[in-house]
Amino acid sequence: MxxxxxxxxxxxxxxxxxxxxxxxxxxxxxxxxxxxxxxxxxxxxxxxxxxxxxxxxxxxxxxxxxxxxxxxxxxxxxxxxxxxxxxxxxxxxxxxxxxxxxxxxxxxxxxxxxxxxxxxxxxxxxxxxxxxGAPNRITAEKLGLELARFQERLAPLPHPRVAVIVGGKSKAHDLSPARARALSAAIASAVEGAGGALLLSFTRRTPVAAQQAMTAALRHLPGIIWEGAGENPYFAFLAAADAILVTEDSTNLATDAAATGKPLFVLPMDGRSAKLARFHAELQRRNIARPFVGELTAPPYAPLLxxxxxxxxxxxxxxxxx
Missing domain, CATH: 3.40.50 (Rossmann fold)
Incomplete structure (x- = not known):
C-alpha cells in the first residue's frame, strides 16, 4: 500500500x-x-x-x-x-x-x-x-543546532550565562532611556555578583535611545551584545543561557524562553497591559516565571510546550x- x-x-x-x-x-x-x-x-x-x-x-x-x-x-x-x-x-x-x-x-x-x-x-x-502564550519554533533540536553555530564565540564565556532579551515600544509599553539605565544597573549587579556573562539581544521594537543606553551601561561585562548586525544569535542565546531575562511587553519572548525550561525572569517596562499582566501572573502561578529582583536561580519547571x-x-x- x-x-x-x-x-x-x-x-x-x-x-x-x-x-x-x-x-x-x-x-x-x-x-x-x-x-x-x-x-x-x-x-x-x-x-x-x-x-x-x-x-x-x-x-x-x-x-x-x-x-x-x-x-x-x-x-x-x-x-x-x-x-x-x-x-x-x-x-x-x-x-x-x-x-x-x-x-x-x-x-x-x-x-x-x-x-x-x-x-x-x-x-x-x-x-x-x-x-x-503564543506558538513558537522552539525545540530541543533547534536549540542544539543554533548553539553549535555560535559555539566558538559562546564556549569561552563564564557561567552563569544570563540571556537578556529586550523588546520595546508597543501600544501598551515603552522603554525610556531612564528605564533602560535602571534595568541595566540591576542586570549588571546580578551578572557581576554571580561572576557570569551577559548575552544581550535587542529586537526591532527596541527604541534606539534605550538600546544605546543599555549597550553603554553593559558593554563592560563579559559576553556578547547583539545590536542587529550579522547573524542573529537569539536561539543560541536561549540555548546557552543558565538564566533568561525578558521584558514584559511581549508574549512571544516569554513563551520562547519558557520553552527551554530554564530560570525565567521578567523585566518591568514603562506602561501596562492588563492582558499581558494576566499572562505573566499565570506564568508565575505555574512557577515558570517571576519578576526580576536580582536573583538568577529559581526552582525547576517543565518546559512550556x-x-x-x-x-x-x-x-x-x-x-x-x-
Missing part, C-alpha cells in the same frame, strides 16, 4: 518576524507529528488598504505571495493582515481546507475551523483552543489523529 501523501500546509502572515514565527511554529509542530510540506505565504495589501478594517479590504488587492487554488490541506494564519483571506478560505476551498487562525481574530468564529488564541485574551467557543499541544489538537480536529 502506498504511503499517504504529505499534508500541504500554508503558514500565512504579513511577514513580520514575531507573527510569522507563530504560524510557522505551529505548522512545524504539525509536521513533526505527520508528514507535511510547509509553504510560507506573506500577505501584503496595495495602496495602503491594509490599514482599513479587514471587512472592507477586497481580496483582489492582495500584493504579497499568490493565494490561489489549489489550496492547502491546512491553512494556518496569524495577524490582522490575513483576515480578508482567512475568513474566505472555507468558502474558496469548498470546505476542503482546514482553516486555523492564531490570536484573537476579532472576526466571526464561524469563519474558521479552529482558533488558537492566548489564554489571556479570554476568548471562548466550540472551535477555540486557548494556549498559554504549548505549540505541540496545539498541534495535537489541530490534527485531532482535522482527521481524528494525534
Amino acid at each position: 502506498a504511503a499517504p501523501r504529505p499534508l500541504r500546509i500554508w503558514a500565512v502572515s504579513d511577514g513580520r518576524a514575531g507573527i510569522e514565527a507563530q504560524a510557522l511554529g505551529l505548522a512545524e509542530a504539525v509536521a513533526r507529528l505527520k508528514p507535511a510540506h510547509i509553504a510560507v505565504k506573506r500577505i501584503g495589501w496595495r495602496a495602503g488598504l491594509g490599514r482599513l478594517p479587514w471587512r472592507l479590504i477586497p481580496p483582489r488587492a492582495q500584493s504579497g505571495d499568490p493565494i490561489a487554488a489549489p489550496y492547502p490541506d491546512i491553512w494556518i494564519a496569524a495577524g490582522r493582515a490575513t483576515l480578508p483571506l482567512s475568513t474566505r478560505m472555507l468558502k474558496w476551498s469548498e470546505g476542503r481546507t482546514f482553516v486555523v487562525q492564531l490570536q484573537d481574530p476579532k472576526a466571526p468564529l464561524s469563519s474558521f475551523d479552529l482558533v488558537v488564541p492566548p489564554e489571556h485574551d479570554g476568548l471562548a467557543g466550540p472551535n477555540v483552543f486557548p494556549i498559554l 504549548e505549540t505541540d499541544r496545539a498541534a495535537r489538537e489541530l490534527l485531532h480536529r482535522y482527521d481524528g489523529s494525534a
